[in-house]
Amino acid sequence: MALIYIDDLKNHIAEEIKISGWLYNKRSSGKVRFLVIRDGTGILQCVMVKGIIQDDVFNLFDTITQETSLHVFGKIKKDDRAPGGFEMELTNIQIIAIAKEYPITPKEHGVEFLMDLRHLWLRSSRQHAILRIRHQIIKAIREFFDNRGFILMDAPIITPAACEGTSTLFETDYFDLGKAYLTQSGQLYGEAGAMAHGKIYVFGPTFRAEKSKTRRHLTEFWMVEPEVAFADLNDNMELAEEFLEHIVTSVLKYRSAELKTLERNISILEKVKKPFPRVSYSEAVEILKKEGIDFEWGNDFGGTDETIISEGFDRPVIVHRYPAKVKAFYMKRDPQNPDLALAMDVLAPEGYGEIIGGSQREDDFDLLVQRIKEHNLPQSAFDWYLDLRRYGSVPHAGFGLGVERTVGWICGLEHVRETIPFPRMIYRLTP
RNA sequence: UCCGCAGUAGCUCAAUGGUGGAGCAUCCGGCUGUUAACCGGAGGGUUGCAAGUUCGAAUCUUGCCUGCGGAGCCA
Known part of the structure; x- marks a missing residue:
């Protein structure tokens, strides 16, 4: 099966697909949780709601750290609230490798530190x-x-x-x-x-x-x-x-x-x-x-x-x-x-x-x-x-x-x- | 090689001679649409290294180390 990349999502609206990538960021407001995935071609916001998705998949949210590699499965829809304009309604998550604590956090860093990394x-x-x-x-x-x-x-x-x-x-x-x-x-x-x-x-x-x-x-x-x-x-x-x-x-x-x-x-x-x-x-x-x-x-x-x-x-x-x-x-x-x-x-x-x-x-x-x-x-x-x-x-x-x-x-x-x-x-x- | 600036928690910074703090990250808890999410709590320190001044040094002085910016040289 050919990989589907995030920069090609416009050709896959309303389809059930798999995206393979890394966790770029995640956010939660309790029962609604967001995973932001990057695959090298772009970023994709994935959303899941407790009660709609299986509990064991929903709970994976807690174990997925920044830069963890994973496959995400779900249906693609247009959504202006999502960065990039598309969003995936998650149905399943497959973790490939949990990342250790990632040193580059979503905050400011100095050039010297970043150049070492x-x-x-x-x-x-x-x-x-x-x-x-x-x-x-x-x-x-x-x-x-x-x-x-x-x-x-x-x-x-x-x-x-x-x-x-x-x-x-x-x-x-x-x-x-x-x-x-x-x-x-x-x-x-x-x-x-x-x-x-x-x-x-x-x-x-x-x-x-x-x-x-x-x-x-x-x-x-x-x-x-x-x-x-x-x-x-x-x-x-x-x-x-x-x-x-x-x-x-x-x-x-x-x-x-x-x-x-x-x-x-x-x-x-x-x-x-x-x-x-x-x-x-x-x-x-x-x-x-x-x-x-x-x-x-x-x-x-x-x-x-x-x-x-x-x-x-x-x-x-x-x-x-x-x-x-x-x-x-x-x-x-x-x-x-x-x-x-x-x-x-x-x-x-x-x-x-x-x-x-x-x-x-x-x-x-x-x-x-x-x-x-x-x-x-x-x-x-x-x-x-x-x-x-x-x-x-x-x-x-x-x-x-x-x-x-x-x-x-x-x-x-x-x-x-x-x-x-x-x-x-x-x-x-x-x- | 020369001139200038800087070094404090994992990261970004505050504290300018008198008890070393905040945000992020990590861990714990909360939240049904978040946008570097947010709210509450916890752990986390040889203040680059060495010496000196002082009752007392992250803070002042000297030396060293490391990095950054500029000059020269060049794309």
Whole structure:
């Protein structure tokens, strides 16, 4: 017999059915008792009245504790008084396993306590909604690229050297070959893929060993990185805005119930339509100065700078053409001004900061060799990467989108630690 | 690594130098439509750890531990 799920109850009104789940909450007013069941797809209020149901079933109420697993049997009816709009008139209950005293009670808890119990916290309605939206975002990401002929190309997670040579990497011993590192970006491999397939995307976990202690940082996070051959900075910015529009539209369409659970103000999300405002780095610096910020041209923006810049716009804003010296070695210089890199960042509204970073890549062999030297990187480690310029180099561009920051923004969360099932942070390795 | 904040019952918090409490959770009792149900009762404490000041410390001082927020770095 196929399981019936709570989110499908509308097709089973007036039927006698079985629902399998866990006790979410229970209430009683003596002779009338309510069991609230969750089955992973929703919650269902079940009601029983003494004298109408068998006494031995009625009395099971006292032994069923929060999160006890059980089957409930009864007839489904519409009832506006019930959360979810449907109610089951109980005829029978089968207990599978009585739960021990459950630590997460239907009252407030602190984040530290809940994070220690993350494996159980995932069951509560808010976390449930967040992870369903995360799922939708990831689905929309894959859908977007798949529908446009991009090929998914997995990059290695264990790598021989830094991709960008700046961040601190997690290090491990690799047999007789010396040290290996966990990847901080699949991009360089993605460029190889773009030269083979035209347009690809890398989607995988990335790792940063920096001791970042902010609401925007995890040591392990997921990143999607498209890379397109024969594309320039403008193509890259257009791709990014169509991409973000698609993701947000998809979440609004398929996860409105979850956004409501999170009490997200969706009017802000509804404005995420292309074209996004575009400002150059220099214009962004002017915005900061107009707001009274003491900011020197040539520095990179900090978190608060990004917030101030994005506050002037009602949708994500693209900042382009950064000073080359604050950006990575592989970025192509602006032919109009060699001090600038053809880089672009997308800043999310409401202070969520940088969710996309990308650029047109340097495609000239000699210039790339020069950049590697300027950044004091070992050229031997990049010899394979230079091959991409030796053998049929073309203009190409791409970007990386941080999944957790995007989930945090769309859900309206305070901290990215709630956007991933089991966050890894500098002071948290468990559960 | 640096700066700031916090640590009291299983959980969330109160008590600011003078007898450590409340709500929730647990246990017992009551209630025929509850909505984080409600009402009555009970049990539950090395106030993060160590030292110091004081007649007296959860409260003041110092050190340590743990966590949170921010800076730097980045998505």
